[in-house]
Amino acid sequence: MVWCAAIVAAPIFRLTFVYESFSMICHQDPARSWRVAGESFAVCIRCSSIYFGFFAGLIAGLPPNARWLKMAIATNAAEFLLALIVVDSAGLRILSGLALGATTAPFVLIGLEQILAGATRDSM
């Protein structure tokens, strides 16, 4: 939630250090980013969609499904190639990003729960 809030808060409050931090993980091209208050988000549309999808997946409590996750990864890869070769659509980036974030969230939640429960310490 803090992560998503920082992405949206950066343009509103002109938080330069947030842009600096996110520059490590995103190209931050203004032409490929959503805008608010005249400034672009701290990350591009694809990244924003993945993070918002991840947050939505956590809130919705989606069940972990490896098939959905594989399909989401394949969709993102296909969309990336499609954008390079045929058509670069923001709508496709949003949909594929949301799907990837939402399907990843339950697995990450389980992984974190297992770490916190000490499962890893017992089995290693």
Place this chain on the structure above:
Amino acid sequence: MALGLLSSIPIISLGNCLCCMWVLGGGGLASYLLMQQRPGGITYGDGAFGGVLSGLFGSVIATIMSIPVRFLAARTLLSQKEVLEQALRDAPGLEGPMRDFLLQLASPEISAVALVATFISNVVIFSLFAMIGGIVMVAIMEKQKKQQL
């Protein structure tokens, strides 16, 4: 090791702009190697733990690699610093120590502050994304050990 090297070499490190590709891949690789060691499968927690460890190790490598890279890219960093100075002049409420801190980070000079800040940001980003990479790899390979929570 691969995670740290790929994330610190200029141009190649741009791969991280694609959803932190090298870091996710590094975490996934750590998780994959762990699966090879344990034919019985691993838990998502194991994948996450392996990913975090690879992220920590990678952040050390990336920070060490950032020293020669700063030397080699001094001219580019200097121009970046000028752009940042201009941006900070336009941004209200960013005066004083915070402004000096940000300018020091963008400076081509090697300082303890810049190295510590680079290391901390690397640790946070790399550990987080490598952990996700590790978990996703376990999910994709479907080799997780059944575990009761």
